[in-house]
Amino acid sequence: xxxxxxxxxxxxxxxxxxxxxxxxxxxxxxxxxxxxxxxxxxxxxxxxxxxxxxxxxxxxxxxxxxxxxxxxxxxxxxxxxxxxxxxxxxxxxxxxxxxxxxxxxxxxxxxxxxxxxxxxxxxxxxxxxxxxxxxxxxxxxxxxxxxxxxxxxxxxxxxxxxxxxxxxxxxxxxxxxxxxxxxxxxxxxxxxxxxxxxxxxxxxxxxxxxxxxxxxxxxxxxxxxxxxxxxxxxxxxxxxxxxxxxxxxxxxxxxxxxxxxxxxxxxxxxxxxxxxxxxxxxxxxxxxxxxxxxxxxxxxxxxxxxxxxxxxxxxxxxxxxxxxxxxxxxxxxxxxxxxxxxxxxxxxxxxxxxxxxxxxxxxxxxxxxxxxxxxxxxxxxxxxxxxxxxxxxxxxxxxxxxxxxxxxxxxxxxxxxxxxxxxxxxxxxxxx
Amino acid sequence: xxxxxxxxxxxxxxxxxxxxxxxxxxxxxxxxxxxxxxxxxxxxxxxxxxxxxxxxxxxxxxxxxxxxxxxxxxxxxxxxxxxxxxxxxxxxxxxxxxxxxxxxxxxxxxxxxxxxxxxxxxxxxxxxxxxxxxxxxxxxxxxxxxxxxxxxxxxxxxxxxxxxxxxxxxxxxxxxxxxxxxxxxxxxxxxxxxxxxxxxxxxxxxxxxxxxxxxxxxxxxxxxxxxxxxxxxxxxxxxxxxxxxxxxxxxxxxxxxxxxxxxxxxxxxxxxxxxxxxxxxxxxxxxx
Amino acid sequence: xxxxxxxxxxxxxxxxxxxxxxxxxxxxxxxxxxxxxxxxxxxxxxxxxxxxxxxxxxxxxxxxxxxxxxxxxxxxxxxxxxxxxxxxxxxxxxxxxxxxxxxxxxxxxxxxxxxxxxxxxxxxxxxxxxxxxxxxxxxxxxxxxxxxxxxxxxxxxxxxxxxxxxxxxxxxxxxxxxxxxxxxxxxxxxxxxxxxxxxxxxxxxxxxxxxxxxxxxxxxxxxxxxxxxxxxxxxxxxxxxxxxxxxxxxxxxxxxxxxxxxxxxxxxxxxxxxxx
Numbered sequence: 001x002x003x004x005x006x007x008x009x010x011x012x013x014x015x016x017x018x019x020x021x022x023x024x025x026x027x028x029x030x031x032x033x034x035x036x037x038x039x040x041x042x043x044x045x046x047x048x049x050x051x052x053x054x055x056x057x058x059x060x061x062x063x064x065x066x067x068x069x070x071x072x073x074x075x076x077x078x079x080x081x082x083x084x085x086x087x088x089x090x091x092x093x094x095x096x097x098x099x100x101x102x103x104x105x106x107x108x109x110x111x112x113x114x115x116x117x118x119x120x121x122x123x124x125x126x127x128x129x130x131x132x133x134x135x136x137x138x139x140x141x142x143x144x145x146x147x148x149x150x151x152x153x154x155x156x157x158x159x160x161x162x163x164x165x166x167x168x169x170x171x172x173x174x175x176x177x178x179x180x181x182x183x184x185x186x187x188x189x190x191x192x193x194x195x196x197x198x199x200x201x202x203x204x205x206x207x208x209x210x211x212x213x214x215x216x217x218x219x220x221x222x223x224x225x226x227x228x229x230x231x232x233x234x235x236x237x238x239x240x241x242x243x244x245x246x247x248x249x250x251x252x253x254x255x256x257x258x259x260x261x262x263x264x265x266x267x268x269x270x271x272x273x274x275x276x277x278x279x280x281x282x283x284x285x286x287x288x289x290x291x292x293x294x295x296x297x298x299x300x301x302x303x304x305x306x307x308x309x310x311x312x313x314x315x316x317x318x319x320x321x322x323x324x325x326x327x328x329x330x331x332x333x334x335x336x337x338x339x340x341x342x343x344x345x346x347x348x349x350x351x352x353x354x355x356x357x358x359x360x361x362x363x364x365x366x367x368x369x370x371x372x373x374x375x376x377x378x379x380x381x382x383x384x385x386x387x388x389x390x391x392x393x394x395x396x397x398x399x400x401x402x403x404x405x406x407x408x409x410x411x412x413x414x415x416x417x418x419x420x421x422x423x424x425x426x427x428x429x430x431x432x
Numbered sequence: 433x434x435x436x437x438x439x440x441x442x443x444x445x446x447x448x449x450x451x452x453x454x455x456x457x458x459x460x461x462x463x464x465x466x467x468x469x470x471x472x473x474x475x476x477x478x479x480x481x482x483x484x485x486x487x488x489x490x491x492x493x494x495x496x497x498x499x500x501x502x503x504x505x506x507x508x509x510x511x512x513x514x515x516x517x518x519x520x521x522x523x524x525x526x527x528x529x530x531x532x533x534x535x536x537x538x539x540x541x542x543x544x545x546x547x548x549x550x551x552x553x554x555x556x557x558x559x560x561x562x563x564x565x566x567x568x569x570x571x572x573x574x575x576x577x578x579x580x581x582x583x584x585x586x587x588x589x590x591x592x593x594x595x596x597x598x599x600x601x602x603x604x605x606x607x608x609x610x611x612x613x614x615x616x617x618x619x620x621x622x623x624x625x626x627x628x629x630x631x632x633x634x635x636x637x638x639x640x641x642x643x644x645x646x647x648x649x650x651x652x653x654x655x656x657x658x659x660x661x662x663x664x665x666x667x668x669x670x671x672x673x674x675x676x677x678x679x680x681x682x683x684x685x686x687x688x689x690x691x692x693x694x695x696x697x698x699x700x701x702x703x704x705x706x707x708x709x710x711x712x713x714x715x716x717x718x719x720x
Numbered sequence: 721x722x723x724x725x726x727x728x729x730x731x732x733x734x735x736x737x738x739x740x741x742x743x744x745x746x747x748x749x750x751x752x753x754x755x756x757x758x759x760x761x762x763x764x765x766x767x768x769x770x771x772x773x774x775x776x777x778x779x780x781x782x783x784x785x786x787x788x789x790x791x792x793x794x795x796x797x798x799x800x801x802x803x804x805x806x807x808x809x810x811x812x813x814x815x816x817x818x819x820x821x822x823x824x825x826x827x828x829x830x831x832x833x834x835x836x837x838x839x840x841x842x843x844x845x846x847x848x849x850x851x852x853x854x855x856x857x858x859x860x861x862x863x864x865x866x867x868x869x870x871x872x873x874x875x876x877x878x879x880x881x882x883x884x885x886x887x888x889x890x891x892x893x894x895x896x897x898x899x900x901x902x903x904x905x906x907x908x909x910x911x912x913x914x915x916x917x918x919x920x921x922x923x924x925x926x927x928x929x930x931x932x933x934x935x936x937x938x939x940x941x942x943x944x945x946x947x948x949x950x951x952x953x954x955x956x957x958x959x960x961x962x963x964x965x966x967x968x969x970x971x972x973x974x975x976x977x978x979x980x981x982x983x984x985x986x987x988x989x990x991x992x993x994x995x996x
Contacts, residue, residue: 027941032952037785055941058786058952065935066684070937073474073687074848078859078940091475187685237562237580240669244955248763249563251959274957293478340826381519393686397496400669407583407670421495428489430473432685441901443817449813449876450828454977456869457835463846464838474845483737524741530734538983542748546973549928549950550968554751560959564763566750573766596747646992650874653798653836660932680841689845696842703837711830 023051024312048167074206093123099303129300130321134341136364139282141257144270166233169256179345180255184242185403187395193357198222200293210432212423239406265357281360295384296368468693487694504674511590519602544600548660586672609643755965762961778966795945799928804866810875818883832873858940882916
């Protein structure tokens with residue numbers, strides 16, 4: 001059976017090779033984030049270089065995720081390249097649904113990809129998706145408000161400091177909230193934040209035997225601390241705030257601090273931001289337990305196994321995630337706008353080092369370790385998620401319970417008890 | 433009256449529609465039933481074998497099940513009440529002589545043309561958002577604290593959005609019915625000196641019975657499966673998770689097709705209970 | 721016959737109806753206005769109603785990012801095609817149910833409506849697998865057929881109720897004159913039913929235009945209609961109200977304009993048999 005499959009794939013590869021000389025049209029599913037939309041604008045450069053044309057299917061993150069997951073599991077073959085993240089890549093790679101990217105050209109320099117990124121996008125040492133951009137999370141804060149509060153942000157703050165600073169910066173009269181954080185339901189929204197945060201409190205999703213751990217004190221501490229701090233110093237209605245809502249608040253000068261994706265740094269310092277010149281950066285806080293509360297994520301390009309246009313798709317990936325592409329964007333739109341977090345060489349570039357958030361982004365990425373995300377050992381890979389197929393479903397339910405607790409509709413203890421029940425039930429159903 | 437030949441012809445003419453709909457009903461239904469007894473997990477490699485009634489038991493014993501049934505009912509009933517009551521009033525208003533009737537009508541029916549996703553997004557972001565939404569701006573303007581609509585009143589928000597979309601439909605049907613009302617009958621009542629309320633209650637409302645039945649029937653079918661409005665607003669948080677949304681979560685987020693299919697079977701059963709219920713209560717109206 | 725209406729009453733009616741009408745229309749108006757604002761003006765407090773710097777920038781951005789015409793064309797084909805196909809299948813069925821009723825006609829009608837109650841998401845995987853087998857993924861024909869099937873019960877029911885209102889004597893007379901079944905439908909029935917058919921078409925074009933589950937999940941690049949177009953603007957990074965408004969306006973404008981021109985037809989015709 002295996003032999004047939006391999007023979008078949010070989011045949012495909014040969015077919016693809018001989019077809020490479022012809023111009024093809026590849027279909028790419030991607031997310032509607034700023035960097036991807038910018039990439040679409042440069043498609044002509046790719047077409048000029050290779051002759052291939054591109055059909056874009058741009059969708060909002062959640063819709064995209066459902067769309068590509070349905071297609072890959074049902075083997076629909078609708079896309080030649082899919083934009084996926086660190087959560088999907090190892091699971092799909094394990095199932096043999098993705099084309100291994102271990103034969104990229106020499107000038108592409110795959111070794112230049114940040115080890116944290118290639119590690120999270122591989123399964124058993126084989127790269128299955130090439131990072132378009134990578135991110136961790138960090139503290140973005142208002143230097144002016146910090147000064148007014150008579151405090152100084154350390155490079156690596158603790159949660160205690162953050163809470164204290166948040167309280168001091170808060171001024172309800174001027175709608176200045178000391179801190180803005182994600183409380184919105186959804187595993188990629190509030191779920192990601194609280195999970196990354198829980199790591200620094202010594203909590204974990206599952207123990208070594210895949211038993212859910214929401215009944216532990218560490219989780220109670222995490223959620224209580226979060227809710228306590230946000231009730232004191234967060235914006236009203238933070239239980240519905242996700243990345244976008246917080247970004248908008250910060251840009252309008254309504255947040256003293258914001259702990260979120262490192263890619264947000266370029267948004268809070270660009271022309272849309274009313275506070276651009278006051279923004280400072282620091283590592284995500286810790287609790288002295290040896291783990292910080294920053295996550296690790298990459299939006300990466302992968303080729304579904306079975307596509308007829310593998311060669312052209314690979315050419316596209318080599319173009320879009322190359323050093324040349326970064327330079328193309330830098331030349332046209334400045335270094336602050338290049339896709340960050342994917343390549344070592346970018347951070348060695350003296351031009352890029354002048355970008356104010358470059359160093360902190362790199363330090364944050366380097367301090368996250370998806371293979372050992374928690375204080376206590378865990379059986380899963382992933383910082384703000386666990387790379388198992390059941391996670392997204394469980395985490396989506398769990399984060400809804402948390403959001404209801406943030407909104408005051410139930411206590412933190414009730415939310416955690418429900419989370420434990422949901423997770424236990426789902427893990428049983430999956431046969432752990 | 434109908435000859436045998438015409439009856440045969442009638443059958444032949446009905447055949448394409450009936451066969452197509454039978455296929456459209458049976459194929460997915462049978463596949464749903466089949467999957468609901470399988471342990472079908474696409475991300476774990478697909479069909480992992482027979483699951484017995486596990487999926488059914490698991491779906492119904494999940495803590496989310498009954499709240500989801502309740503949420504579905506609240507949204508359906510809430511929307512029905514609002515659209516029928518406001519629809520009757522609006523239809524009466526639009527039936528009155530006025531200047532620019534045509535334009536007013538198009539203004540009133542316009543929401544029906546808006547895609548559910550668009551209306552959900554527009555309402556959530558531009559009206560109900562507690563920071564930048566118009567309602568928050570108004571609240572601030574009059575010195576009140578902006579309401580967190582999605583948290584404090586998720587059902588109200590969803591019902592508001594859905595009602596806004598379906599009010600035109602109800603109004604249109606009720607308006608056509610009112611227009612067919614015999615004006616002589618009304619005039620006679622007016623001459624008899626019957627007060628307005630009485631005229632409304634004893635002449636107009638009974639006349640509208642049939643139209644209201646139709647509105648309820650058609651809207652229920654559509655409302656039982658509303659999805660986009662919830663997806664883009666609360667995403668099922670704060671207790672607003674309907675049965676359709678729960679099935680969506682099981683199928684697409686948890687990637688458990690077996691479990692989702694079992695949920696689908698429950699949803700069909702629920703829909704049919706509602707349908708039978710409707711038929712019993714209002715079906716007579718349709719026959720007359 | 722006509723009741724005499726005082727000018728005063730008419731004025732009050734007009735004022736009140738316009739107020740209500742504008743209130744209901746306001747969300748759409750606000751969306752259209754916002755689409756001409758800059759992102760900063762779109763969230764400004766106090767909100768700017770008419771006095772802002774009108775700009776077409778958002779439309780330019782949206783047009784540059786996505787090929788609007790292609791989405792529009794797909795929407796037209798899918799909504800129009802499915803409605804047309806549905807009408808062709810539904811007319812004979814509705815005809816026979818209306819004029820050669822049997823004891824089971826009502827049951828069949830109810831059963832047809834009940835096929836609409838299967839929650840779509842529950843059968844996503846089965847449908848996806850079927851579509852792969854048939855090679856229908858991301859094709860317009862696939863969507864035309866699915867949307868036709870979804871709306872067929874509504875089409876049949878609407879047509880049935882219109883046909884029911886046509887007096888049987890006319891058909892009898894035609895039959896006496898020796899009209900064949902075909903000419904009976906073509907020359908006698910259809911002209912009388914045209915208003916009903918027209919409003920059925922209108923309603924179903926609207927329903928098909930706005931269908932957002934199958935059109936989103938069964939398409940990729942080639943057959944994606946405007947619902948997919950919206951999905952790429954729904955919650956991007958950064959400020960997005962103005963761009964979302966522009967995209968929304970573009971998505972609803974064609975159907976809104978169609979509705980505008982046909983509102984008389986829609987107001988007169990949408991009865992579902994509600995009127996005896």
